[in-house]
Amino acid sequence: MADSHAKMTQATPQEILISVLAGLFAPLLAIFLIVMLVLSIQAKHKPDTSSEAAQKATLERIKPFATLAALDANAPKVEKSGQEVFEAVCTTCHTPGALGAPKFQNKADWGPRIKQGYDTLIKHALEGIRQMPPRGGDGDLSDTEVARAVAYMANAAGADFKAPEAPAPAAAGKAADAGKTAAAPAKPDPAKGKAVFEGTCVACHGTGVAGAPKLGDKAAWGPRISQGYATLYDHALHGIRAMPAKGGNASLSEADVANAVAYLVTEGGGKL
Ligand code: HEC
Ligand code: HEC
Structure with a gap:
């Protein structure tokens, strides 16, 4: 009995070392777990980009570059591809079928x-x-971007629509040279313009x-047509006197307006 009692109370140096280490292990383990927890919380925390303050801060940060881009008059607005628009906007409803x-x-x-038809879908x-x-639901998308997204989705389901290209830099330069007169789209199509006319201009x-020149009234259209197609298109696009811009239908694309003008001009006895 005495022997075993002595063994229990008198620790050897090795035993002391082991018990000290064991005593340290528990708090070390706790510290280790806390560090892991903090690291995992930091990893999950994404920068807040949705709040107004965060967006303002971002705008402030990119301001110098944005200003530079605006100063560079030759820099065209980079329009998104159909796929990019789809992935940013349309997918929300069109992937699940919401x-x-x-x-x-x-x-x-x-x-x-x-x-x-492509035009109706775009409309x-x-x-x-x-x-x-x-x-x-994204009012910032341009007509071209929407048209591209429509082609992207329709073509993915078997259509063969040709999405509008970005205007070539050379063409953009020409448009700038032409001064204030809007550059008319390359080939206005009176046949397509008929539907636009019947939807809006009629x-x-x-x-x-209000004194609008009537469809097919050659006497009313003659002097107007002599101004040239580009001028008529410009007036239809931006409005003139009692003629509202785009005939008052802001959702018409520039191509719609160009086609409708072409229709009015050809019906009025003019040539394109
Ligand atoms: C909030 C949901 C929602 C979003 C986002 C959305 N769509 Fe749609 N889309 C619909 C619904 C619903 C229909 C079916 C409407 C119907 O025919 O009743 C539809 C139909 C269409 C059609 C067929 C129209 C027709 O005449 O048959 C086209 C083209 C289309 N969407 C293009 C787009 C494009 C391009 C985008 C992205 C820029 C987009 N949609 C984003 C809900 C959405
Ligand atoms: C709310 C009535 C109204 C609608 C809708 C309307 N127009 Fe007009 N438009 C007029 C009037 C009025 C004039 C004559 C303006 C003038 O010369 O004083 C006119 C003139 C024009 C001219 C001749 C401009 C010129 O320089 O002589 C063109 C081209 C034209 N419209 C195109 C269109 C097209 C394309 C649409 C449909 C997308 C349309 N309009 C829809 C009222 C309208």
């Missing part, structure tokens, strides 16, 4: 819609239709409301 949106790559969903995408919001140009 609200009854035709699903991406689903030929059964898209088939009947594609039959309406519906720009203006919205039923649950489909105008421009997919309200005044059908019967001559």
Whole structure:
């Protein structure tokens, strides 16, 4: 008994060392776990880009570059590709088929819609239709970007639409040289303009409301046509006197307006 008692109370140096180490281990383990926890929280924490303050801070940071870009008059606005627009905006509804949106790559969903034609689909995408919001809800998208996204989605479901290209730098330079007159799109198409006319311009140009030159009235159109197509297009796009810009329909694309002017001009006895 005495022997074993002595063993329990009198620790050897090795035993002391072991018990000291064991005593240290517990707090070290705790510290280690706390460090791991903090690191994992930091890893999960993403910078806050949604708050207004954060966006302002970002704008402040990029301001010097944004100003430089604005100063460089030759720098064209970089328009997103159809895929980029789709991935940024349209995918929200068109991938899951939310609200009854035709699903991406689903030929059964898209088939009947594609039959309406590229222009109608673009129009519906720009203006919205039923649950489909105008421009997919992103008012910052340009007409070209929306048209590209429409082609991207329709082509992924079997269509063969040709998305509008970015204007070549040379053409942009020419447009700048032309001064204030807007450069008319390359090939206005009177046949396509008919639908635009019937959707918008007919309200005044059908019967001559507010002094509007009537469709097919050669006497009324003659002097106007002699101004040249580019001037007429410019007036239709930006408005002139009682003629509102784009005929008052802001959702019309520039190509829509150009086509409608071409239709009015050819019906009025002019040539393009
Ligand atoms: C908030 C949801 C939502 C978003 C975002 C959205 N769409 Fe849609 N889209 C719809 C719905 C719903 C329909 C079906 C509307 C109908 O025919 O009733 C639709 C239909 C369409 C159609 C077919 C129209 C027709 O005439 O058949 C096109 C083209 C289209 N969307 C393009 C786009 C493009 C391009 C984008 C992105 C820029 C986009 N959509 C973003 C909900 C959305
Ligand atoms: C709210 C009525 C109204 C609508 C809608 C309207 N116009 Fe006009 N438009 C006029 C009037 C009024 C004039 C004559 C303006 C003048 O010369 O004083 C005119 C003149 C024009 C001219 C001749 C401009 C010139 O320089 O002589 C063109 C081209 C034209 N419109 C195109 C269009 C097109 C394209 C649309 C449809 C996208 C359209 N208009 C829709 C009222 C309208």
